[in-house]
Amino acid sequence: MKHLLSTADLTRDEALHILDTAQEMAKTQEREVRKLPTLRGKTVVNLFFEDSTRTRISFEVAAKRLSADVINFSAKGSSVSKGESLKDTALTLEAMGSDGIVIRHSASGAAERLATSGWIQGSVVNAGDGTHQHPTQALLDAFTIRRHLGERSDSTGLDGLTVTLVGDILHSRVARSNIHLLTTLGASVVLVAPPTLLPIGVETWPVRVAHTLDEALDAFDIDALMMLRIQLERMSGGGAAFFPSPAEYSRLLGLDAARLARLPSHAIIMHPGPMNRGLEISAEAADSPRSVIVEQVSNGVAVRMAVLYLLLAGEAEL
Amino acid sequence: MTKPIVITGVSLYGEEAADIVIAKGEIASLSAADAPSGAVIVDGSGLVALPGLVDPHTHLREPGREDAETIETGSRSAAAGGYVAVHAMANTTPVADTAGVVEQVWRRGREVGLVDVFPLGAVTVGLKGERLAELGAMAQSDAHVRMFSDDGMCVSDPVLMRRALEYVKTFDGIIAQHAQDPRLTEGSQMHEGAVSASLGLAGWPAVAEESIIARDILLAEHVGSRIHVLHLSTARSVDIVRWGKSRGVKVTAEATPHHILLTDESARGYDARFKVNPPLRPESDVEAVRAGLVDGTIDVIGTDHAPHPDEDKDGEWAASAFGMIGLETSLGVVQKTLVDTGRLTWRDVARLMSEAPARLCQFEGHGRPLAVGEPANITLVDPKRAWVVDPRGTASRSHNSPFGGIEMPGTVVGTILRGAVTHAHPAFGGLGK
Structure with a gap:
């Protein structure tokens, strides 16, 4: 290499x-x-x-x-x-x-x-x-997932695990890197985003898609939940904004205490940082024992x- | 005084063989028996003679970007590609939006004398899309402008477009639209689809082109004007033009060689030689554009020859300029994709690359039949002399060809403008240049 x-x-x-x-x-x-x-x-x-x-x-x-x-x-x-x-x-x-x-x-x-x-x-x-x-972000994410959930996988990779990415997929290099690497390592990937924040062509990706976090929590057994940073400028720009308001983003996609409670007990919470607390992730979630966000850094x-x-x-x- | 030329045994339009006797700038006879004394005799066996090619869409960059191309280098490149006339787009610096600038381009073209250079005029002042340029003054100038376009920019304001369509009827003019909804393409880098999604490049959706074409066809129908669609690139654009024609709307359309050979897959690797506007599309669109040329929905082939110096093409994709050169590769691409595949005849090529563009652009003396008494504007092709494109081996001042390394099946071996040889391939020195 x-x-x-x-x-x-x-x-x-x-x-x-x-x-x-x-x-x-x-x-x-x-x-x-x-x-x-x-x-x-x-x-x-x-x-x-x-x-x-x-x-x-x-x-x-x-x-x-x-x-x-x-x-x-x-x-x-x-x-x-x-x-x-x-x-x-x-x-x-x-x-x-x-x-x-x-x-x-x-x-x-x-x-x-x-x-x-x-x-x-x-x-x-x-x-x-x-x-x-x-790519190094995706590698450190995979490394972190393997550390915490490796024994749940039936291989040395991530086979059998479901990793869910939430947020601005369209503009996210973290998401693109993760989708490839997670798939290569055998994990199954779920993307959660409003249609405005998914690229045209996402149907060709090896992923499953949900549009709200609740929908994803209902439909999938999530092992790792990766909250992506939402850029505040995506909400401005008048008619070109990708979603109506920060409040609506939090309502549909934010990880709050209630949604945190719905996750399986072994599931981990990830974020590439820097976080917008109160927007894509609540303080309860970010600081909860299942959060591995600080460990991602090391x-x-x-x-x-x-x-x-x-x-x-x-x-x-x- | 140019010597008389006799080309013997050449296949006219790829059909029957004849001799072409050229004297005093005209086709004097189609029999070598009539050759005047002192004529240069050339063996044309195996060659195809076409009426001299006409490019309805060229960027010569002069005035303003002489580092990319000049009227002289662009003319030489055009002649090497088999062209005898080119339509020079208005997005120069200053913009060709006044009689003064179009006359300057027209005069400089005449001084160089390798091809007839006819300037288009801008539709709006400075290509800004805000108010009409003085179209009448350009029409009445020595450059005799008949086609107007803000090419590079779209006349997106529907009211302004309507006024332009109506106004040019005064002098039988025509508006040529660069169909690109500006709001749908802010920051766009390449075709929006699976490849852009994977490369993380901002998408240029097909609908940004199609919606403008649909609107303009409806506007043209409403006001009873002609509308010409530049470089259409998508399957639905072809459908919409076909629909407009079926309604009797006076709509014509152009396709470029690069949009019938290359796809958006070329963007992988981020080599900005493949960055062009409108962008390269997926294979399904490419095939639909080819089909539109075959069934007559698309009227003309234009190169959209767009020279850029290396420094505007060798950086990051997003920082690089849109556009690719194409004057010297257009006939090869058309032969490769449409003639050698049996979908078009050489007579069709003559229509798409000479007759129809000359008629559309109102270039007198061009696109005429290969017949006695007609101007001797002739392109000679050796359809069996294959060559591999070397982007550095061009007469253009710029080297941004997307076809580098691709084999072209045939070669333009000679170009004749009103009886004068403007290009003779080294392997065909017999033209006596």
């Missing part, structure tokens, strides 16, 4: 290998000295065209725990807004010498263009491209360590 651009590119074996490696990484993080020498001498560039402090810090911590040199390149304003072009930025980083580039960009496909246009030699990790993919570091290790360390021993 040279790059990590999309979960659609991962075979089941590759995905499991990343999760297994992440498990090893997580173990090392329980040691007194958490730093590993694995990527000493390697340079990882965090190339962020879009603000995301959480994801950038997670990658930064992961790279530093592997002893890589980390450069944070925050390119505010992409060529979309007449800044330096993606190509020139890539050529600059290449000239300075980088072994891996972690890229976050507002344009779908930016990571793939960076990896395949011949501008750079090193590996590319997609840390979120537009409304397309965010698992994110382990998964990103695994990805950087597998891409950059070659066949070196852990």
Whole structure:
């Protein structure tokens, strides 16, 4: 594996290998000295065209725990807004010498263009491209699900589990990444969203669809419930808004105490963050014992360590 | 003075073989026995002669974006593609919305002299869709504009569209619509469907095109005007035009070569050479557009040749420009998709790519029969000389061809404009250029 651009590119074996490696990484993080020498001498560039402090810090911590040199390149304003072009930025980083580039960009496909246009030699990790993919998020979600529910699965993957994603599927790279990976790992995926927030073409996806959270709770045995962040701007724009109001969103799709109580007792609650408390998720749900939201963050570091290790360390021993 | 030319044994319209004797800019005879002394004799056996191709839809970019194309480079590319006349779209900088700009384009085309360059005029000032440009002044100018379009932008305001449709009747003009509802396509990047859903690119729904075409056909019927639909791209657009024609509405339609060969699957990989407006559609739409050409619902093939410099095409998809070049590949695509598949004859190609566009655009002296006494505007095709498209191997200043690496079955080996050779393929030096 040279790059990590999309979960659609991962075979089941590759995905499991990343999760297994992440498990090893997580173990090392329980040691007194958490730093590993694995990527000493390697340079990882965090190339962020879009603000995301959480994801950038997670990658930064992961790279530093592997002893890589980390450069944070925050390119505010992409060529979309007449800044330096993606190509020139890539050529600059290449000239300075980088072994891996972690890229976050507002344009779908930016990571793939960076990896395949011949501008750079090193590996590319997609840390979120537009409304397309965010593969390390899906991997950390799968890792978290496996940790909590793995014994309910009849395999080393997620076979037999039902994972339900709620919210803005249309604009969500987290959803797209998860749908591919969860399906590859054998889970069954349910999407819950109003028709305005589902893409045309969703009928070609390997998913089942419900339009309200109650409908989904009635129809499916949910093992993991993933609440997606709703962007407030989706409600504005007058006639172009995707739903009428925040209150109506909460009424139809929000995870409140009553819906929380209807979940099977083993079910876990997830959220990629940052949360809009009181909108897509209530405080009761977010802070309940079945919420694994904070753990998702720490698992994110382990998964990103695994990805950087597998891409950059070659066949070196852990 | 151009030397007389005799092309022997060439198949007219892919049918019977004849000799074409060209002298004084006209077809002087169809028998080599009448060849004047000193004529260049060329062996035309195996070649197909068509009336010189006419492109109803070209972006030459001059004035304003000479880094992408000039009237000179665009003319050379057109001649290389077999064209003898092109219709230059109005979305230049400044916009061709005044008599001054259209005359500038027209004059520059004449100076270059490789193809006849006829400018369209903009429908609205600055293509802004707010108020009518001075259509009468452009019609009365030396450029003699008869077709008006805001191509690139849709005349979306129904009242403004109605006024434009009515007003151009003064001088037998016609409005050509770029059918795209702007509200339904805000931020749109590619065809809305399964592929856009998977790529996470904002969708350009087919209905944004179809609803405008339906509205314009109804408006044209209401006011008794002609309406021309540019680059239609969907199955339902073809159905709607067919329905309009069946009602007797004076509607004509255009299809592009890229919309009859490529599909929205090309967007996978985010290579912006495949980004175009209207977008590449799924196979079912592509097939419906081909069928519309075959059954006569679609009247003309236009290239929508849209040059862009590399820097506007090699970044992120969303940041890249819409459009692809196509003057030198159009005949090859049409042969590949429709002639070699047995769905169209070369005589049909002559109609779709020369006769009908010349009539639609009112280009005098173009789209005429290959007959004695007619202007010698001729395209010579070797239907068996296959070639593989190299985007860098074009006469255009830009290289944004979506057909790179695709094999074209036939080659334009010669283009003749009023008796003068404007393009001669290296393998066919006999044209004496």
